[in-house]
Structure formats: C-alpha cells, structure tokens
Amino acid sequence: MKQTTFRRLAALLAAGLLASGAHAANEQYFPLQSYRVGPYAAGGTGFFGGFIDYLQYINAKGGVNGVKLTWSECETEYVVEKGVECYERLKKGLNGAPSAATNPLSVGIAYATLDRSTSDKLPLITINHGRTDSTDGSVFPYAFPLQLNPHSEVSAIVNYIGQKSGGLDKLKGKKIVTLYHGSPYGKETNPILELLAKKYGFELTLIEVPHPGNEQQSQWLNIRRSKPDWVILRGWGVMNPVALKTAKKTGFPVDHIIGNIWSNSEDDAAPAGDAAKGYISITTHPSGTQFPVLQDIKKTVVDAGKGNLADPKRFGNVYYNLGVVNGILNVEAVRLAQQKFGKKPLTGEQVRWGFEHLNLDDKRLKELGAYGLVQPLKLSCADHEGGGAVRFQQWDGTKWNVVSDWVQADRKLLRPIIEESSHKYAKEKGITPRDCSKES
Amino acid sequence: MDFFFEVLTGGLLAGVMYSLIAIGFVLIYKASGVFNFAQGAMVLFAALTFVSLVERGVPFWGAFALTLAAIVALALLIERAVLRPLVNRSPITLFMATLGLSYVIEGAAQALWGAQVHGLDLGIADEPLELGGMLLSQFDLFAAGTAALLVALLSFLFNRTRLGLSLRAVADDALGALAIGIRLPRIWAVVWAVAGFVGLVAGLLWGARLGVQFSLSLVVLKALPVLIIGGFTSMTGAIVGGLIVGAGEKLAEVYLGPLVGGGIENWFPYALALLFLLVRPAGLFGERAIERV
Numbered sequence: 194m195k196q197t198t199f200r201r202l203a204a205l206l207a208a209g210l211l212a213s214g215a216h217a218a219n220e221q222y223f224p225l226q227s228y229r230v231g232p233y234a235a236g237g238t239g240f241f242g243g244f245i246d247y248l249q250y251i252n253a254k255g256g257v258n259g260v261k262l263t264w265s266e267c268e269t270e271y272v273v274e275k276g277v278e279c280y281e282r283l284k285k286g287l288n289g290a291p292s293a294a295t296n297p298l299s300v301g302i303a304y305a306t307l308d309r310s311t312s313d314k315l316p317l318i319t320i321n322h323g324r325t326d327s328t329d330g331s332v333f334p335y336a337f338p339l340q341l342n343p344h345s346e347v348s349a350i351v352n353y354i355g356q357k358s359g360g361l362d363k364l365k366g367k368k369i370v371t372l373y374h375g376s377p378y379g380k381e382t383n384p385i386l387e388l389l390a391k392k393y394g395f396e397l398t399l400i401e402v403p404h405p406g407n408e409q410q411s412q413w414l415n416i417r418r419s420k421p422d423w424v425i426l427r428g429w430g431v432m433n434p435v436a437l438k439t440a441k442k443t444g445f446p447v448d449h450i451i452g453n454i455w456s457n458s459e460d461d462a463a464p465a466g467d468a469a470k471g472y473i474s475i476t477t478h479p480s481g482t483q484f485p486v487l488q489d490i491k492k493t494v495v496d497a498g499k500g501n502l503a504d505p506k507r508f509g510n511v512y513y514n515l516g517v518v519n520g521i522l523n524v525e526a527v528r529l530a531q532q533k534f535g536k537k538p539l540t541g542e543q544v545r546w547g548f549e550h551l552n553l554d555d556k557r558l559k560e561l562g563a564y565g566l567v568q569p570l571k572l573s574c575a576d577h578e579g580g581g582a583v584r585f586q587q588w589d590g591t592k593w594n595v596v597s598d599w600v601q602a603d604r605k606l607l608r609p610i611i612e613e614s615s616h617k618y619a620k621e622k623g624i625t626p627r628d629c630s631k632e633s
Numbered sequence: 634m635d636f637f638f639e640v641l642t643g644g645l646l647a648g649v650m651y652s653l654i655a656i657g658f659v660l661i662y663k664a665s666g667v668f669n670f671a672q673g674a675m676v677l678f679a680a681l682t683f684v685s686l687v688e689r690g691v692p693f694w695g696a697f698a699l700t701l702a703a704i705v706a707l708a709l710l711i712e713r714a715v716l717r718p719l720v721n722r723s724p725i726t727l728f729m730a731t732l733g734l735s736y737v738i739e740g741a742a743q744a745l746w747g748a749q750v751h752g753l754d755l756g757i758a759d760e761p762l763e764l765g766g767m768l769l770s771q772f773d774l775f776a777a778g779t780a781a782l783l784v785a786l787l788s789f790l791f792n793r794t795r796l797g798l799s800l801r802a803v804a805d806d807a808l809g810a811l812a813i814g815i816r817l818p819r820i821w822a823v824v825w826a827v828a829g830f831v832g833l834v835a836g837l838l839w840g841a842r843l844g845v846q847f848s849l850s851l852v853v854l855k856a857l858p859v860l861i862i863g864g865f866t867s868m869t870g871a872i873v874g875g876l877i878v879g880a881g882e883k884l885a886e887v888y889l890g891p892l893v894g895g896g897i898e899n900w901f902p903y904a905l906a907l908l909f910l911l912v913r914p915a916g917l918f919g920e921r922a923i924e925r926v
Contacts, residue, residue: 230740232847234748375896401896405848408855408898410643411886418636431848434750438842442761442770460750464844468759503747 220290221257221527221538223248223264224283226297231270232405232430235460236512240298241266242501243516246494247524249501250486253493257527258536263290269302276302277309284313293527293544294318296519300378303336308622310335315541316526316548320519321346321454321477325381329615330549330577331626335541337548337577339522340477340568341454344610345581345602347382347425350451350475351389353585353600354423365394368421372412372436374429375403378455382427385610392606406432413443426452426474433461434469441468448473448587458511462588470590475583478518478566479595482509485562487517511593518567525561526551549574549632568599574629639767640887641880646773648879649780650842653835654856655863655871656783657828663804663866664824666724667716670731673853674738675829677845679704680836684753684845685746701833707738708829712821739850751845755837776838783834784868787827796823804866858906864919873917878902 225244228237248262256262265287267279276297286292294316297303303319307327310317311334319327320339327336341349354369355361371386373379383399390397398419400412406428413436416424424445426436433456440447452461452474459480462469482491487509494500495508507513530539530547539547551572558564570579581604585597619626657672682703686696715730757775761768791797802810803820811817836845839852855878863874885901915921 229748230743232851234743234847235750238748375899399895401894403896403899405851407843407848407852408647408882410647411640411883411890411898414636414640414643415887431843431846434752434844435842438759442759442768442772444761444768460846464750464752464846466752466754504749507749 218289219256219259219538220261220263220288222287222290222292223262223523224280224287224292224295225264225266226269226276226279226283226295226299226302227266228269228271228299229266230268231272233271236458237271237298238503239458239460239507239510239512240516240519242507243513243518244296244520244523245501245516246490246513247486247517247520249494249499250490251520251524257524258531260527260531260536260538262524263287269297269299271299271301273299273301273305277305280306280309284309284315291538291540293539294523294541294548296320296523298322307333307336313541314545316545318519318523318548320515320522322378326611326614326618328576328578328611329626330572330574331629332615332619332624333577334627335545337572339548339572339578340518340570340580341583341602342578342581342611343381344385344607345578345604346454346475346583347385348389348602348604348607349581349583349600350425350453351386351393352603353451353475353597355393356597356600358422361393367395367423368398368419369395369423369425370398370400370416370419370421371425371427372400372402372409372416373427374406374432375401376429378429379427385607386425388610402428402432402436404432405430407435409435409439410443413439413445416440417443417445422449424450426450426456428452428456428461432456434464437462437465437472438468441465447471451475451585454583457586457593459507459593460510460512462593463591467590469588472588473585473596474588474593476511476586476593476595477568477580477583478511478514479584479586480509480511480514480593484564484566486521486566487514487562489562490517514566518563521561521563521567522548522551522553522570525553548572549577551579574627574632635766637884640883642767642769643773644880644883645876646770646777646879647883648859648875648877649777649872650773650835650838650875651852651855651859651878652872652875653776653780653783653831653838654852655859655875656787656868657831657835658856658860659865659868659871660787660824660828660831664800665716665803665821666807667727667731668724668865669828670728670853671711671735671738672828672832672856673850674735674742675704675707675832676836676839676852677847677850678707678738678742678836679829679833680753680840680845680849681742681746681751683833683837684751684840687753688751697833701830704829704833705826708825709822712818712825716821717818735850735853739847743847748847751840753837753840753845755841757841772842776842779834779838780872783831784872787831787868790827800824855902858902860916861906862909862916864916866920867916867918870916870918878905881905 227241269276296318303323317336321341323338325342325344327333328342448471457474457476526547530543534543553570568580572579581602582599586593587596661669683700759772799815859874859878863870882898882901886898890897
C-alpha cells in the first residue's frame with residue numbers, strides 16, 4: 194500500500210515536473226532591471242510600464258508565434274551595483290524560459306554589464322543611450338544603442354539649428370551654449386560638439402551644472418552675459434525644470450533652448466509651469482495615444498485593468514511610449530530570430546541575431562500599428578543603432594507638439610569617430626573585430 | 634560691477650533657501666542633540682502630500698492644514714517610535730537611526746503618492762524684476778520674506794513664550810530641566826512637530842522651485858555646510874551660514890569656475906565649511922564645547 198502511494202506520488206511529481214517543463218519550454222523570458230523608487234523613478238515607472246504593457250498585449254494576442262512572453266523585475270533604484278546584482282540574478286532565465294535580452298535603461302548599469310553581456314551572450318539593449326561606439330557591432334556584438342546614440346543626438350540638434358537658421362552655412366558666427374549635467378553622461382558629447390563647432394564655424398561654450406542641478410543661477414547668469422543664439426540642454430532629472438525656471442527668471446527666451454533625449458519628457462517640462470511654455474526638445478517618438486498600437490494596448494490591457502501604470506493618466510506620455518517602442522523592437526527581434534531558428538524560445542545568442550537583422554520599414558510599422566511612433570530602422574552587423582533620426586517637439590504648457598519632420602544626424606561624419614573609438618576599445622580588450630562582410 | 638552684484642544678490646537669495654532647510658536641523662539638534670538626517674525626507678514627504686492633495690481637488694489651505702497634520706503626526710511618530718527608545722545612546726547611533734529613517738520615509742512617500750514628478754504653483758509670479766539694472770527673481774524675494782517671517786515666528790516662540798522658556802532650558806541643560814519638572818518627552822514632541830512645520834514650509838518653497846520630486850530630499854546636502862559654518866545650535870547661524878554658502882558658491886562658480894573647468898558649485902561650500910572647521914570648529918554661532926581634560 195505504502196509502495197503504491199509512493200509510486201503515485203512519484204508519478205504525480207514527475208507529471209508536474211514535465212508539465213512545468215513543457216510550460217517553460219514555450220516561454221521567452223525578459224529580465225527587467227527596473228527602477229520604481231529613488232530619484233529616477235518617474236522615468237523607470239513610465240518606461241517599464243510601457244514595456245510590460247506591450248509584452249502583455251503580445252501575450253493577449255497569443256504570444257510570439259505561440260511562445261508566451263514572461264518577465265520579472267528586480268529593483269535597481271538606478272544604482273549601478275544593484276543593477277549588476279539584478280543582472281546576475283536574472284540572466285539565466287525563469288523556470289526554464291531563456292532570457293532574451295537585458296534592458297536596464299541606465300548608462301551606468303549598461304557600462305557595468307557590457308562585458309558580462311558579451312561573455313554571457315545576452316543582448317544589452319540601450320535604446321536612445323549607451324556607449325556611442327557600441328554602434329559598431331563588429332566590436333560590440335551584444336550591445337545595441339537602438340535608434341539613437343549620443344553622438345547622433347547632438348549632430349541632429351546642430352542640423353536642426355542649421356535648418357532654423359536658414360542652412361548649415363548660416364551657423365558660422367552663431368553662439369551656442371551647451372548646458373550639461375556634471376556626469377560622464379553629460380560630458381560624453383562635448384568632443385563631438387567641439388568638432389561640429391569647428392566644422393560649421395559656430396562659437397561653442399560648454400557650461401557644467403553639478404549633479405543634481407537644483408541650483409543654476411550662476412550658470413544662467415553666465416549664459417545671459419554671453420548672449421547665445423541657442424542653448425542645448427543636456428540635462429537629467431531635476432536639472433531640467435530648474436534650467437527652464439532659471440532661464441525664465443534670468444530673462445533667456447525658453448524657445449531658444451533645445452533639450453536632448455533625457456530632457457524631453459512631460460516630467461521635465463511640466464514642473465517648470467509657465468516657464469516651460471515654448472521649450473523645444475528632441476524626441477525619437479512622439480507622445481500621445483493616437484497610434485493604433487497604443488489604442489490596442491488600451492483596449493486589451495489598460496481597460497481590462499491589467500495596465501502596469503499606477504497612474505493611468507501617464508498612458509501615452511514620453512517615457513511610457515519609449516517603453517512601448519522598446520517592447521516593439523525587442524519583440525520584433527524575437528519574431529525575426531524565430532524565422533531563422535524556429536518558433537520556440539530562443540537563447541540570447543539567437544535573439545542577438547534578430548536584433549542585428551531588424552528591418553522596420555514603413556510597411557512593417559503600419560502592420561504593427563506603430564507608423565509615426567517608431568522611426569524606420571535597419572540594423573546590421575556594422576550598425577547597431579539603425580536610425581539616427583529625431584523629431585523636434587515643443588511644449589505648449591500642457592503637452593508636447595511635434596514641430597518638425599525627421600531630422601537626420603550626420604552619420605557619415607560620425608562613423609569614423611565611432612570606429613576609431615571602437616577599435617581602440619577592441620585593442621584594449623584584445624577583441625578581434627568581426628568581419629561584417631562575412632556575416633549573414 | 635552690476636553683474637557682480639547680480640550674482641551676489643542671487644547667491645544671497647539662494648542662501649536663504651538653504652537656511653530654511655538648515656533651521657529644521659537646528660531645532661531638533663538644539664533640543665535633543667539629534668542630527669536629524671531625515672529632515673530632507675520630511676521635506677519631500679510634506680511637499681508630495683500637499684501637491685497630491687491639491688491635485689485631488691482639495692483647496693490650497695485645506696491641503697496645507699491636512700499636510701501639516703500629517704507631517705506633525707509623522708514627526709511625533711518618529712520621536713515616539715524611533716528616538717525615544719534610543720534615548721541615551723551615542724550620537725552616532727541616533728544619526729544612523731535618522732539616516733535609516735530617511736530611506737524609509739522616502740520610500741513610503743513614493744509608495745503612497747507615486748513616483749511621478751509634480752509641478753507646484755504657489756501663485757507667485759516668477760517674472761524677473763529689474764532693480765537698479767539687476768534682474769531679481771520675484772519668487773526668491775518671496776521665499777526670503779517667508780524665511781524672515783518664519784525666523785521671527787520661531788524667535789517669538791523661543792524667546793517670548795513659556796513653552797519657549799522650557800525649550801531653551803532643555804537646550805541648555807536637559808538633566809537640569811528634568812530636575813525642575815520639565816517633561817522632556819513633551820518638549821521633544823513639540824520640537825519635532827515644529828521641525829515638521831518648518832519642513833512643510835521648506836517643502837512648498839523648494840517644491841515650487843524644483844518641482845515636487847525625489848530630488849527634494851537631496852537639498853539636505855546643501856544644509857550641511859550651512860550648519861558647519863553657522864553652527865548646529867543657532868538659528869541665526871543657520872541664516873548667516875546660508876547667506877555665506879549661497880553667495881560663496883555663486884561667486885565661486887562665476888569667477889573661479891572658468892579657471893578650473895566649471896562645475897565647482899557643489900563642492901565649494903564643503904571646502905569653505907572645511908576651512909571654518911579648522912578655524913572655528915563650533916561654527917560662527919555654535920556653542921563651544923568646554924570640557925575638563
């Protein structure tokens with residue numbers, strides 16, 4: 194009797210294990226190093242909210258070719274050490290479902306996990322940020338600064354100022370101040386700006402704002418004294434609304450301030466109140482809920498009470514939409530990789546192939562309901578950025594309005610600089626760059 | 634020369650904002666010897682509560698009263714649940730307790746009211762005001778006036794009321810005060826409640842200036858050099874220290890910054906405070922510790 198009971202239990206256990214194995218066998222996992230508390234929680238909750246809602250939406254449609262998407266979160270508070278700890282904890286997947294890619298949305302965490310991602314063969318996605326030289330996939334096979342790297346960002350801003358001035362040749366003699374966050378992120382684009390200043394003949398002044406940037410009186414008095422034509426704001430967090438408020442109280446016209454990619458959300462402009470009216474910033478994706486994919490997410494996820502945002506009013510804002518865009522790119526990479534490797538859960542190495550072959554043209558974007566939300570994107574072994582274009586938006590006091598068409602960065606000018614840096618990195622690390630002409 | 638005076642005046646007005654934070658520290662340190670690192674978190678909690686209530690349709694003064702009640706309740710809770718059980722422990726133990734508290738309050742405030750950034754409009758125009766060729770911020774002038782009023786109110790409370798007399802007695806000699814029948818727990822509770830009120834005023838002004846967001850709790854870092862320069866036990870010291878730090882950092886950024894690559898505003902006040910520590914360890918207005926060796 195005892196033996197029969199034991200056998201039954203063993204059989205049940207085995208069946209359970211098989212069932213759970215079968216279950217996990219058809220799941221693709223996304224490890225999320227998210228941040229929902231701490232100084233940058235506004236960005237984290239929006240971005241990861243959008244990302245998770247898109248994954249839920251895909252699951253509601255039956256997953257990616259039947260493969261269900263799963264995820265779990267690990268709180269980093271935007272702290273590098275915690276980000277690395279989360280990476281190590283989550284990288285191996287969940288309940289047998291392999292990890293597809295990491296998306297830390299943090300320059301610091303991305304830098305800290307770059308080497309690990311390469312050795313673990315797990316794609317590291319740094320949408321709109323990250324190391325500029327990781328655009329060169331021959332040296333950085335697992336890093337993807339999707340859509341826009343920092344060098345492209347400033348190049349596009351200078352091109353826009355050129356457009357507003359009546360042509361790039363009219364930049365000669367103009368005065369441009371860059372007000373930057375006192376951190377490696379803030380300083381990263383200074384050499385490129387200096388190069389562009391030399392190329393186009395504008396006078397460049399670089400002014401640092403110490404972290405976190407809650408006092409900027411002296412910087413703006415200096416700006417007023419130098420009477421620039423434009424100010425490029427390379428801010429982060431509290432630095433942005435304080436810059437706009439201080440600009441106003443020192444009498445600088447806010448419609449001549451252009452914010453970069455981390456100075457472009459509702460959370461950057463709205464706290465400045467009236468002082469932000471007219472403020473211009475770049476964006477890789479508009480805010481708003483009018484896109485079919487967002488309407489579908491609203492219908493299937495948000496209205497069903499499953500939305501990830503604590504405050505539903507943030508649905509469709511800049512950070513949320515960036516999360517959705519990031520979701521689209523991750524899922525498309527998985528979908529593409531499945532075409533090559535089979536409709537099953539894939540390893541990070543296989544998903545990397547998917548990222549490297551992303552090709553989103555207008556037709557595909559329309560099929561995804563993301564036409565106008567995501568820029569056309571074509572990646573390759575040599576180019577892990579893919580886009581390099583931005584649009585410009587202006588704050589009207591309550592919301593952003595897009596005021597330009599796509600403005601492309603001068604990628605031809607930037608490419609040799611990127612390659613010089615990536616080859617230097619390869620030499621330091623003893624990496625032999627891949628021959629991209631032989632990659633398929 | 635006009636530019637110099639504009640930088641100087643802007644710095645002095647910014648300094649008053651630092652003093653507002655420093656006063657909260659002084660109140661508690663003077664009465665209980667606790668360096669309350671959680672003061673910044675209390676500022677965040679107050680501002681976040683206020684703005685969240687306003688956004689939910691509560692009128693301005695109603696939200697002010699409710700927030701005041703909440704911040705006083707929080708202050709009393711901290712005093713009762715955390716600091717009273719730790720009485721007679723070493724200063725570093727008390728400091729570490731408040732350090733831990735600051736994380737708890739920050740996390741609780743975000744969990745309760747959400748992590749998004751809020752704008753806070755106190756109805757004060759921030760158009761620049763031209764005075765003698767200088768542009769001055771109307772908001773900063775208002776903040777300076779509010780700080781002056783707050784100091785006057787606190788001075789009245791400390792110097793002209795029976796409660797103030799008890800507070801001063803406790804500050805001078807806690808054991809002596811206990812011996813003549815003053816109830817220390819009650820005094821500590823009052824001081825924490827007053828510090829909560831100061832935190833609310835500072836939170837509203839700083840919140841209107843920066844937006845109500847997590848970084849509000851970081852303004853506490855600006856108060857540290859103010860306290861070292863002015864002294865930990867003097868409200869006058871908090872004001873004077875704030876003015877020195879505000880003016881010093883702005884002038885340094887504008888005139889010394891370009892010589893060393895800029896961005897010196899953050900560390901310059903600490904360098905200044907270090908100099909003061911070497912010359913006047915108790916600060917300009919702090920009580921000198923005299924000990925038998």
